[in-house]
Amino acid sequence: MKKFFMKTLASAATSFAVVLGLSVSVFAADAEKAPKEVNWSFSGFFGTYDRAALQRGFQVYEEVCAACHGIRYIAFRNLTEIGFSEEEAKAIAEKYETVSPQYYWEDTEDFDGNPAKAKVYPVVTAGLSDKFPAKQFETEAQIRDGNGGALPPDLSLITKARHHGPDYVYSLLTGYEDAPSGMEMVPGMSYNPYFGGSQIAMANPLFEDQVEYADGTKATADQMAKDVVTFLMWAAEPKLEERHQMGYKVMIFMLVFTILMYFSNRRVWADVKKKKD
Amino acid sequence: MAGNSNFQSNNKVVNWIEERMPIFSLIDGSLGASYPAPKNLNYWWNFGSLAGLALVIQIVTGIVLVMHYTPNTELAFDSVEHIMRDVNYGWLLRYVHANGASMFFIVVYIHIFRGLYFGSYKAPRELLWILGVVILILMMATAFMGYVLPWGQMSFWGAKVITNLFSAVPVVGDSLVQWLWGGFAVDNPTLQRFFSLHYLLPFVIAGVVILHIWALHKHGSNNPLGIDVKSPQDTVGFHPYYTAKDLFGIGVFILVFAYFVFFNPNYLGHADNYIPANPLLTPASIVPEWYFLPFYAILRSITFSISIPFTDIVLIDAKLLGVLAMFGSLAVLIALPWLDRSPVRSSRFRPMYRWFFWILVIDSFILGYVGAQKPEGIMPTLGLIGTAYYFFHFLVLLPFIMPKYEKDTKLPESISNPVIK
Numbered sequence: 299m300k301k302f303f304m305k306t307l308a309s310a311a312t313s314f315a316v317v318l319g320l321s322v323s324v325f326a327a328d329a330e331k332a333p334k335e336v337n338w339s340f341s342g343f344f345g346t347y348d349r350a351a352l353q354r355g356f357q358v359y360e361e362v363c364a365a366c367h368g369i370r371y372i373a374f375r376n377l378t379e380i381g382f383s384e385e386e387a388k389a390i391a392e393k394y395e396t397v398s399p400q401y402y403w404e405d406t407e408d409f410d411g412n413p414a415k416a417k418v419y420p421v422v423t424a425g426l427s428d429k430f431p432a433k434q435f436e437t438e439a440q441i442r443d444g445n446g447g448a449l450p451p452d453l454s455l456i457t458k459a460r461h462h463g464p465d466y467v468y469s470l471l472t473g474y475e476d477a478p479s480g481m482e483m484v485p486g487m488s489y490n491p492y493f494g495g496s497q498i499a500m501a502n503p504l505f506e507d508q509v510e511y512a513d514g515t516k517a518t519a520d521q522m523a524k525d526v527v528t529f530l531m532w533a534a535e536p537k538l539e540e541r542h543q544m545g546y547k548v549m550i551f552m553l554v555f556t557i558l559m560y561f562s563n564r565r566v567w568a569d570v571k572k573k574k575d
Numbered sequence: 576m577a578g579n580s581n582f583q584s585n586n587k588v589v590n591w592i593e594e595r596m597p598i599f600s601l602i603d604g605s606l607g608a609s610y611p612a613p614k615n616l617n618y619w620w621n622f623g624s625l626a627g628l629a630l631v632i633q634i635v636t637g638i639v640l641v642m643h644y645t646p647n648t649e650l651a652f653d654s655v656e657h658i659m660r661d662v663n664y665g666w667l668l669r670y671v672h673a674n675g676a677s678m679f680f681i682v683v684y685i686h687i688f689r690g691l692y693f694g695s696y697k698a699p700r701e702l703l704w705i706l707g708v709v710i711l712i713l714m715m716a717t718a719f720m721g722y723v724l725p726w727g728q729m730s731f732w733g734a735k736v737i738t739n740l741f742s743a744v745p746v747v748g749d750s751l752v753q754w755l756w757g758g759f760a761v762d763n764p765t766l767q768r769f770f771s772l773h774y775l776l777p778f779v780i781a782g783v784v785i786l787h788i789w790a791l792h793k794h795g796s797n798n799p800l801g802i803d804v805k806s807p808q809d810t811v812g813f814h815p816y817y818t819a820k821d822l823f824g825i826g827v828f829i830l831v832f833a834y835f836v837f838f839n840p841n842y843l844g845h846a847d848n849y850i851p852a853n854p855l856l857t858p859a860s861i862v863p864e865w866y867f868l869p870f871y872a873i874l875r876s877i878t879f880s881i882s883i884p885f886t887d888i889v890l891i892d893a894k895l896l897g898v899l900a901m902f903g904s905l906a907v908l909i910a911l912p913w914l915d916r917s918p919v920r921s922s923r924f925r926p927m928y929r930w931f932f933w934i935l936v937i938d939s940f941i942l943g944y945v946g947a948q949k950p951e952g953i954m955p956t957l958g959l960i961g962t963a964y965y966f967f968h969f970l971v972l973l974p975f976i977m978p979k980y981e982k983d984t985k986l987p988e989s990i991s992n993p994v995i996k
Contacts, residue, residue, distance in 0.1 A: 343838055371656050451850075455656075458841060459849035494859065534849075537659070537666040544667070545837025552833060556826030559819070566819040570614055570811055 331491040333462045333469035336524065340464075340531055343546065346539050347532050352380040354511055355529025358522045360390075361509050363453065366445065366500075368432040371454035372533050375426040380532060387426060394424040396431040446486045448499030457527065458534045464527050466492065471523040474502035580604035605792060608812035613798035615990050616817070619693075620796065621824030622686040628825060629679035630784065634777050636672040637721075640665075644724065646770035648763045651726035652851045670840040671832075676718050677843045678832050680866035683711060687908075692932055694920030695797040701912035703790040708908045710783050715867070717776040720769040722864060727848030732861045734769070735761045740874070743895040760854065800993055801921025802986055809990035860949055868946030869939050873965070874901040875950055876958035900962060907969040915973045917981060924984040931972060938964050 339348040356377070359369070374391035378384055401417045408414040424431065432452065442449055457463035469492040477489035487497040504519040511517050532538070580600035584590055593599045603609045643662050645654040658665035687707070690696055696704035723734045738755050742748040757764030795804060804810055811817075835842060843865060847858045863871050877897035882889045891899070907914070922929040938961050945958040987993040 371653075371660060376660075455849045459846055461846050463846065541666065541670075541837050541840070545833065548833045548837060549830065552826060552830050556823065556830060559823040559826045563819040563823045566815050570816070 330494050330496065331469075331473075333465035333492060334472075336465055336468055336527075338464055338531070339528065340535075340538055343542065345542060347380070348528060349381045350513060350515075351525045351528040352532055353382070354513070354515060354522075355525035355527070355532075356380065357509055357511065358504075358526040359453070359529055362503055362522075363526065366450040368452045369430045369454045369533050370432040370452050371429065373427060373429045374424060376536065379536060380529075384426070391424040391426055391428060394428075394431055395421050396424040396428045398422045446499055450500070453530055453533065455534045457531045463534070464531050467530060468523050468527045470498075471504055471526070472520055580607070580609040582607070582609065605788070605813075606818065607814045610792065610795075610813040611804070611807070611810035612796055612813045612817050613804055613809060613990055614811045614816070615798050615800060615993070616796060616820075617799050618820075618824065619685070619689040619799075620817075621821060622682050622689060624821040625682045625824060625828050626679065626686055627784065628828070629675060629682055630777070630780060633672060633675050633679060634781070636668050636675065637774070637777065640668050640672055641774065646724065646767050648726055648766055648852070651724060651766060655725045667836070670836045674832065674835045674840060674843060676721065677835070677864070677866065678828070679714065680718070682828070683714065684866070687711065688936060690797075691935070692922050692929075693797055693799060694801050694915070694917075694922070694925075696912045697915065697918075697920050698912070699794050700790070700797060703787060703794075704912060705909050706783055706787040706790055708905065710780055710787060711908075712905055713776055713780045713783065715870075717773060717780065718864070718866065720773040720776070722848075723766065723769045724773060725848060726766060726852045728850040728852055728856075728858050729845045729848040729861070731761060731852035731854065732858055733863060734765060736861055738765070740894075740898050740901075743892070743898045745895065797920060798990060799921060799923065800987055800990060801919065801924065802990065805989045806991070862947060865943070865947075868944075869942035870901050870904060870946070872942040872944075872946035872958045873904050873962045874898065875946070876900070876955065876962040878955060878959075900966075904962075904965060907966065911969065911973075914969055916978045919984065919986065924986055925981065926984075927977065927981050931968060931977075935965070935968050938968070 339346060339351065359367075374387050374394075377387040377390060382390070397419050398421070399419070401419045403415045404418045406414050406416040436444075438449060451459075457467055460466045470490060473490050473492040475489055475491065477483050481489070481496075483489060484497055487499060488501050489496060490498045504522050506519055507517050508519075509517050509522065515521060580603040582593070582600035582603040584593070584599065589599060600609075640658065643654065643658045643665060645651060655669065658669050660666075662668075690704065690707070719733070719737060723730045738752055738761065741755060742752045744751055753759060755765070756762070757768060795810075798804075845862060845864075862868075874897045877900050878893050879896075880889045880893045881891045881896065917925060917928070919925050922932055941957065942961040942965065945954050945961060948954045950958075
């Protein structure tokens with residue numbers, strides 16, 4: 299019985315592994331260069347976000363990325379989760395303008411010149427409860443027009459919306475090279491082997507000492523890339539720490555439960571097994 | 576079910592209810608000490624109760640998710656992010672529900688292959704088996720429609736590819752697809768009807784599960800020896816023996832489940848589904864969830880049409896043939912009890928079938944692998960061979976070849992005396 303169980307477990311594990319191997323191969327279909335592997339603070343069973351890296355990453359986002367990219371799922375109040383105080387978060391919010399969800403009625407005229415009322419959503423200073431305003435004052439066409447036809451994606455979910463998310467974004471940010479000789483580049487495009495098709499509309503965004511870190515960390519391009527990826531991973535998966543913490547509580551509880559169930563099951567069956575022998 | 580219960584109680588309230596509605600003897604006769612189960616069931620028999628648990632988990636988490644989800648193309652993606660970020664434990668609910676679908680399929684596929692190995696589909700359990708296949712088909716429909724609801728890129732393009740299959744139906748194909756869509760493209764009406772059906776079907780599944788269990792309880796579980804229960808010595812009461820064993824199985828199951836939910840929640844999903852649906856931008860490759868990959872491989876394996884030789888008349892075009900093959904791969908399972916002619920149930924006493932069983936398992940994995948790859952290089956050929964073998968197994972090997980070569984083997988006398996004389 300015991301032997302069969304072990305055999306069973308082994309074959310179940312094997313078939314499970316095959317299923318998993320299968321889904322890995324699903325992700326490995328594209329032809330661009332495989333991303334560099336980085337040992338992130340948030341990876342692994344006990345992964346947490348490096349608070350200092352989060353704040354530095356936010357600074358990089360705000361001073362570099364935000365010129366073109368939004369993070370529309372993040373509210374200013376969320377910044378208190380990465381170590382900013384409420385006052386600091388509020389001060390950051392007040393640098394932004396957003397369209398108020400509350401409207402007022404304005405006197406106007408309809409097409410026939412009769413007096414009418416119009417709903418007006420005023421543009422107001424952002425507060426803690428507001429989300430980071432997307433480029434909502436511009437249309438998609440206007441944005442594309444200002445970016446050589448490209449549409450800079452919102453970054454709220456970018457580290458989950460790409461295969462090997464954080465590694466991919468880091469590799470992309472640090473992977474700019476001169477185009478190989480003989481490769482014909484579309485005007486305005488940059489060469490980046492980590493990007494599908496190797497030609498990307500975004501110019502190399504990160505240069506040494508582009509930002510001045512308040513904590514004195516040297517702002518190399520590599521450091522800024524790592525910091526902003528950490529921040530973007532938090533933006534995509536803000537509950538990661540809560541999830542990991544609950545996870546090992548659940549695993550420990552279930553492990554104890556399962557061991558108890560294993561022995562109680564053996565105890566229940568003891569008389570039947572004895573009769574058999 | 577209730578008929579075989581000798582339930583008795585000293586509790587007056589219990590007896591009052593039992594007199595008017597014999598629910599306690601029903602439970603006792605279904606899951607209690609009065610339900611006799613073969614005493615030699617191995618751990619492969621745990622997967623039935625696990626499938627039931629997985630269904631319950633999906634329904635419970637699904638009902639709560641609906642309280643926060645909005646089935647509208649403009650709002651669906653944002654409402655999922657709202658669940659992930661702002662709803663208390665919303666991330667937990669969604670990750671349990673999304674990974675729960677994968678867990679449900681893993682458990683059900685193991686349950687099905689257990690049935691194949693030990694001949695659980697044979698008389699008198701044909702209807703039990705067929706109801707199981709019906710549950711599988713309902714699960715596939717439910718999972719497909721559920722995957723559309725977040726309205727990400729893979730949701731949208733998956734919906735488009737799968738609904739387009741119906742355009743292969745001769746004459747009415749295009750009208751049929753428009754009817755499914757509720758318009759001329761996959762759009763808001765499609766999303767809303769998928770939402771409605773995704774909520775309905777799990778309860779239909781629950782209904783068929785009740786029939787499945789009802790049919791099971793008429794003749795009881797099959798067992799690893801595949802021989803009938805001959806005397807009470809061959810059985811033990813379901814409770815406490817199998818309730819205890821199932822609880823242990825549930826513990827192991829939840830450990831695996833929890834690993835994915837808490838430590839690798841997006842591993843079984845596709846990154847593209849975190850990009851909002853864009854009808855103007857086709858993803859680099861459209862790949863279904865892992866549990867559909869073998870069927871997807873069968874669908875794509877047929878790239879030739881059947882036509883009358885030396886003419887241009889096409890009888891069945893490649894697309895329709897692929898769709899027929901895909902649905903056919905499920906239909907052969909329904910016919911299986913009559914395709915397999917051997918009266919012996921368990922593979923333990925069918926050495927030849929045992930080989931073919933494992934080849935079928937490998938074939939299913941190969942099809943799954945092919946389904947995940949782009950149809951380039953060797954893949955289409957491999958898919959075609961895999962598909963051909965799948966149907967060869969069920970339509971040629973089992974009914975025509977095996978009966979000729981399979982030798983009669985002796986079966987053990989009884990479960991309590993499993994010695995072959």
